[in-house]
Amino acid sequence: MKSKLIATAATLLLAATTSAFSAERVKFEMWHGLTGDLGGAVEEVCKRFNDSQADYEITCTSQGSYDNALQNAIAAYRAKKNPTIVQVFDAGTLDLLLSEAYVPARKLMADNGYKINWEDYIPAISNYYANSKGELNSFPFNSSTAMFYWNKDAFAKIGKTSAPKTWDETFDALKALKSAGYECPMAWNYDTWPIMEQSSAINNLPIATKGNGYQGLDAEFAVNKTKFVDIVKNLKKAYDDGLVKIKTPDTGATIVQAFSNADCQVMLSSIADHGTVGKTQKPDMQWEVAMLPTLTGAERHNSLVGGASLWALQGKTDGEYKGAAAFFNFIAQPDSALFWSTRTGYIPVTKSGFEFMKAQGFYDKAPYKGRELAIASLNASPITENTRGIRLGGFVQIRKEMRDALTDIFANKVSVDDGINSAVERSNAVLRKFEKTYAGKMLP
Amino acid sequence: MEKRATFSKTSVGVMFVLPQILLVFTFFYWPTGAALYWAFTLERPWGGGNEWVGLDNFRQVFADRAYWGSIIRSIIFAGATSFLSMGFGLLLAVACDRGLKFYQAFRTVFVWPYAVVAPAAALAFRFIFAPEAGIFSALVKSNHEFWNPAQNGYHAMTMIIVCYSWKYAAYCFIFFLAALQAIPRSVIEASALDGAGVLRRVRDIQLPLITPTFFFLLVISITDSFQDSFGIVDVMTDGGPAKATEFMVYKIYFDGFRGLDYSGAAAQSIVLMFLMMVLTFFQFRFIERRIHYS
Numbered sequence: 001m002k003s004k005l006i007a008t009a010a011t012l013l014l015a016a017t018t019s020a021f022s023a024e025r026v027k028f029e030m031w032h033g034l035t036g037d038l039g040g041a042v043e044e045v046c047k048r049f050n051d052s053q054a055d056y057e058i059t060c061t062s063q064g065s066y067d068n069a070l071q072n073a074i075a076a077y078r079a080k081k082n083p084t085i086v087q088v089f090d091a092g093t094l095d096l097l098l099s100e101a102y103v104p105a106r107k108l109m110a111d112n113g114y115k116i117n118w119e120d121y122i123p124a125i126s127n128y129y130a131n132s133k134g135e136l137n138s139f140p141f142n143s144s145t146a147m148f149y150w151n152k153d154a155f156a157k158i159g160k161t162s163a164p165k166t167w168d169e170t171f172d173a174l175k176a177l178k179s180a181g182y183e184c185p186m187a188w189n190y191d192t193w194p195i196m197e198q199s200s201a202i203n204n205l206p207i208a209t210k211g212n213g214y215q216g217l218d219a220e221f222a223v224n225k226t227k228f229v230d231i232v233k234n235l236k237k238a239y240d241d242g243l244v245k246i247k248t249p250d251t252g253a254t255i256v257q258a259f260s261n262a263d264c265q266v267m268l269s270s271i272a273d274h275g276t277v278g279k280t281q282k283p284d285m286q287w288e289v290a291m292l293p294t295l296t297g298a299e300r301h302n303s304l305v306g307g308a309s310l311w312a313l314q315g316k317t318d319g320e321y322k323g324a325a326a327f328f329n330f331i332a333q334p335d336s337a338l339f340w341s342t343r344t345g346y347i348p349v350t351k352s353g354f355e356f357m358k359a360q361g362f363y364d365k366a367p368y369k370g371r372e373l374a375i376a377s378l379n380a381s382p383i384t385e386n387t388r389g390i391r392l393g394g395f396v397q398i399r400k401e402m403r404d405a406l407t408d409i410f411a412n413k414v415s416v417d418d419g420i421n422s423a424v425e426r427s428n429a430v431l432r433k434f435e436k437t438y439a440g441k442m443l444p
Numbered sequence: 445m446e447k448r449a450t451f452s453k454t455s456v457g458v459m460f461v462l463p464q465i466l467l468v469f470t471f472f473y474w475p476t477g478a479a480l481y482w483a484f485t486l487e488r489p490w491g492g493g494n495e496w497v498g499l500d501n502f503r504q505v506f507a508d509r510a511y512w513g514s515i516i517r518s519i520i521f522a523g524a525t526s527f528l529s530m531g532f533g534l535l536l537a538v539a540c541d542r543g544l545k546f547y548q549a550f551r552t553v554f555v556w557p558y559a560v561v562a563p564a565a566a567l568a569f570r571f572i573f574a575p576e577a578g579i580f581s582a583l584v585k586s587n588h589e590f591w592n593p594a595q596n597g598y599h600a601m602t603m604i605i606v607c608y609s610w611k612y613a614a615y616c617f618i619f620f621l622a623a624l625q626a627i628p629r630s631v632i633e634a635s636a637l638d639g640a641g642v643l644r645r646v647r648d649i650q651l652p653l654i655t656p657t658f659f660f661l662l663v664i665s666i667t668d669s670f671q672d673s674f675g676i677v678d679v680m681t682d683g684g685p686a687k688a689t690e691f692m693v694y695k696i697y698f699d700g701f702r703g704l705d706y707s708g709a710a711a712q713s714i715v716l717m718f719l720m721m722v723l724t725f726f727q728f729r730f731i732e733r734r735i736h737y738s
Contacts, residue, residue: 005707063476067702074490078491096487096490099490099492100492101490111474249570250570250573251576251594252575252576252577252578253576253577343539394703396704397699397702397705404687407595407684408686410595412597429504433504433705433708437707
């Protein structure tokens with residue numbers, strides 16, 4: 001009995017020491033919010049990193065959604081069990097920026113001896129995430145922007161070979177599509193992202209005072225005072241005329257599904273859906289993306305970046321931070337950008353990545369052709385106060401208030417003006433509460 | 445003489461109770477305490493400071509028309525789902541208890557909906573009710589105004605009530621059937637011999653004898669409907685269209701977890717807790733009096 005016990009103990013000890021020898025790589029964790037095909041793509045990036053060197057081993061875990069990744073990271077951080085890296089979506093940036101929970105990207109890279117050319121990031125992307133001094137605190141990762149998806153077959157029927165450039169042209173085209181017998185000229189899902197955030201930037205309209213919040217937490221939401229109201233009015237009129245159809249999961253199909261199977265001829269959606277449409281489209285359907293339409297007479301400005309960035313969180317060992325820095329350095333390499341953008345619909349975040357992909361002929365080939373327009377859209381103009389980004393507290397709630405208002409407006413429960421005004425009023429209450437929560441804090 | 449088992453030493457008893465007290469403390473009193481504290485402060489999600497604001501959070505919550513809307517919707521939902529699920533549960537249980545044809549098979553089948561997790565049930569019902577893709581699409585082909593839960597709040601509410609009641613009717617069925625079968629057969633047989641028909645027996649014998657179960661299910665149904673609607677709402681409507689299905693619990697989830705307004709959500713949780721306590725108190729105070737436990 002006793003000898004058996006000793007033997008077992010010896011085996012265990014041996015197992016422990018061998019695993020200790022083979023596990024000399026520093027392990028660290030990353031939590032992200034992507035699932036399905038995109039989640040798989042993140043894991044492939046992690047595997048490529050692990051295969052590329054022998055010192056570090058990253059474990060990437062999907063938390064199910066952007067929201068969950070953020071909530072779980074907060075809970076874990078409060079319990080001091082957080083991962084080294086977490087992916088946080090655009091609207092979650094401000095809360096983290098105002099906290100002491102992260103290690104600034106610049107400091108992390110400098111401390112670990114990496115020289116990063118920060119000027120290499122595409123300005124519309126780096127400005128969105130940067131602090132008031134223009135310094136990046138996190139690494140832009142999966143990045144996208146909104147695009148105009150149009151069905152070329154349908155547009156050919158109405159004698160058009162190019163996408164409309166303005167909203168007026170768009171509505172004319174939708175009318176012609178309707179007359180040509182198309183049941184659903186344009187699909188829409190109440191999403192505020194393309195029509196409020198992106199369209200405001202493209203037409204250089206503010207969505208809030210104080211440079212959309214970048215100059216202080218006392219910013220006020222102000223879309224009810226801009227031409228955004230006209231965009232909604234025109235969209236509502238188009239809806240009443242049967243030119244726009246609502247497509248959400250509760251009606252039976254999302255806008256992407258409705259566009260992919262050629263039920264609807266136009267949609268406004270993220271460039272990240274480019275891959276999905278290509279993979280799920282009706283066979284032989286001809287379609288393309290274009291930049292979002294502008295208001296007639298307005299000069300085109302850059303659109304906003306959407307997606308998420310990667311943050312290094314506090315409370316980890318030097319070894320883990322070294323690993324994190326190596327990982328960030330790895331994903332910033334041009335061939336990582338090529339891999340990432342080939343595998344997903346996301347765009348490269350650096351100029352060198354974009355140039356490298358262009359040189360490789362990535363944008364000439366069929367499934368990826370057209371994605372360069374997303375970069376063109378982000379680069380359409382120098383950054384202005386209105387096109388830098390959005391830095392408003394509680395923005396998830398603000399988006400919901402606006403979406404609820406749009407739902408009521410389209411169901412004829414309130415007028416366009418009343419709906420937007422009340423959403424703005426409610427959003428400002430959210431902003432004031434956020435300001436009070438961070439009383440005495442300055443935007444870094 | 446009454447027999448009683450007692451511990452020779454108090455310390456032994458304490459040791460037996462300790463794990464339970466620890467569990468209750470860790471999973472109930474501690475979180476409730478934290479929520480209570482957050483409700484009176486402004487809590488930053490990533491930590492790093494919170495400020496005492498007294499009753500501000502509550503004032504803000506009660507000043508919000510949308511919040512009152514969510515309370516009213518929750519109460520309507522509780523009433524409608526309790527009525528439907530208990531009604532159908534009782535109907536099916538009485539039928540099964542009578543031993544109608546194939547009742548053994550039905551007895552098993554009727555229990556299944558309760559075993560389906562809420563999000564899965566919600567996904568199925570979302571498809572059934574989708575105006576453009578599901579089974580209902582055939583009905584609304586000609587007239588889109590007739591059924592459109594994506595835009596009409598009443599339709600969305602109906603959809604959620606039906607889905608929830610479908611699931612909870614199964615739960616009520618189990619309890620009602622158990623209660624009915626516990627009634628001595630001799631009582632039923634005696635009344636049958638006296639010439640009482642089926643409905644008469646249900647009304648005068650069975651229903652009065654199962655009132656304790658009835659009361660238990662009423663309390664549980666109402667309490668559960670406040671808390672358990674979440675999984676269904678989250679999958680089917682996200683609280684929409686335009687807040688039409690935003691119940692108290694969904695609002696707490698959205699404000700707290702998605703909007704990161706921890707303090708506002710904590711204040712709402714405290715209000716919900718009090719509402720539940722008041723409702724249950726009234727049920728015990730006014731309904732239980734009329735119930736006879738034999």
